[in-house]
Amino acid sequence: MKKVSVECRNIRMSYGKTEVLKDINITIEPGEFFALLGPSGSGKSTLLRLIAGFNQHQSGQLLVDGQDISHVPPHKRNIGMVFQSYALWPHMTVWDNVAFGLVERRASREDIRQKVTQALETVGLLHLAKRRPNELSGGQQQRVALARTIVIEPQVLLLDEPLSNLDKNLRVQMRQELLSLQRRLGITTIFVTHDQEEAMTTADRMAVMDQGVVQQVGSPSTLYDFPVNRFVADFVGTMNMLPGQVTRREAGQLTLAVDGLGEVDLPTAVDTPEHNALVLSFRPHSVVIQPEGDQIDRRYLWLPGIVERSEFLGEFTRYEVRVGEQKVTADQSHFAGLSIFPPGVGVSVGLEPSQVRLLPQ
Numbered sequence: 001m002k003k004v005s006v007e008c009r010n011i012r013m014s015y016g017k018t019e020v021l022k023d024i025n026i027t028i029e030p031g032e033f034f035a036l037l038g039p040s041g042s043g044k045s046t047l048l049r050l051i052a053g054f055n056q057h058q059s060g061q062l063l064v065d066g067q068d069i070s071h072v073p074p075h076k077r078n079i080g081m082v083f084q085s086y087a088l089w090p091h092m093t094v095w096d097n098v099a100f101g102l103v104e105r106r107a108s109r110e111d112i113r114q115k116v117t118q119a120l121e122t123v124g125l126l127h128l129a130k131r132r133p134n135e136l137s138g139g140q141q142q143r144v145a146l147a148r149t150i151v152i153e154p155q156v157l158l159l160d161e162p163l164s165n166l167d168k169n170l171r172v173q174m175r176q177e178l179l180s181l182q183r184r185l186g187i188t189t190i191f192v193t194h195d196q197e198e199a200m201t202t203a204d205r206m207a208v209m210d211q212g213v214v215q216q217v218g219s220p221s222t223l224y225d226f227p228v229n230r231f232v233a234d235f236v237g238t239m240n241m242l243p244g245q246v247t248r249r250e251a252g253q254l255t256l257a258v259d260g261l262g263e264v265d266l267p268t269a270v271d272t273p274e275h276n277a278l279v280l281s282f283r284p285h286s287v288v289i290q291p292e293g294d295q296i297d298r299r300y301l302w303l304p305g306i307v308e309r310s311e312f313l314g315e316f317t318r319y320e321v322r323v324g325e326q327k328v329t330a331d332q333s334h335f336a337g338l339s340i341f342p343p344g345v346g347v348s349v350g351l352e353p354s355q356v357r358l359l360p361q
């Protein structure tokens, strides 16, 4: 099967007077497993339904394999969608549910037999073909919904929160199954999720959305390591964020007066924003803490602090440390014999300059 790209160009869509998709520009590469990630109400489902043809944009273009399909009706798009609710027909057997799309397309009896068998084999459910949906587990129903969609051999597969109805353990197992199925079929797949772990562990690339705007597109590690703004930094993982004002800027370096803390000298990078109001940000695990007064490693940037809370979580200890009027979360790997600083202890908090990001406020 030919792998196709999906491209959203300057797409805008409103419900009445409310604009819910604001100038969306995304290119999904042929064969990619692409996630739309964002909080509730950010416009993910609206965009997915628009690609399927159930929503119509007011301006912009939607291209599949380079062809503008903006005005092609849903049933002529060759796009398959799996709904969050699975939407299986309760009165039909698994076999009939999967065969439905082919029957509608007036496929021959032999074609239906072969394709349904193959689709059910692909999702490992051929042995349950005679059951009805209410005789299946959540994970099995989800696989029937997938089989019913892939049987019509769509060029693009859309999944709306495909795992949200499953319990935690099954969700972890099913996301691996989903990924290996997608890899086998090589079908360009777009899935919607509000679960960052789900997106990070499966997607080749993802778009983080907020309030109808794509905030950033990239691989999970790019978004984690190089978020472009506070929203992405906070939505993908946990981030310490200390806001401040630039008081001096030179080639390769600036001084930031951090609110409630004082001036800190920081290296700048090519992508350091020009703004004067910046946020000093860093991940909890990139911080080192040591007792105050201990010899310090000069490669780090040190801030004096006091431990306010320590939570021993086995693999690591999570500290809340007060630095000036700010709070910093620091995760320290744990090893047998390593002592845990109790609340009230004075510590030095070390930031490795290469792990610090300066973001616009």
Ligand SMILES: Nc1ncnc2c1ncn2[C@@H]1O[C@H](COP(=O)(O)OP(=O)(O)OP(=O)(O)O)[C@@H](O)[C@H]1O
Binding pocket: 015, 020, 038, 039, 040, 041, 042, 043, 044, 045, 046, 047, 194
């Ligand atoms: N049929 C509709 N009529 C009017 N407004 C709508 C309609 N459907 C969605 N909206 C609004 O559009 C915005 C985007 O909704 P959408 O369902 O796309 O968000 P989402 O990111 O998929 O959220 P969730 O994760 O909760 O499904 C929301 O503000 C929502 O209230």
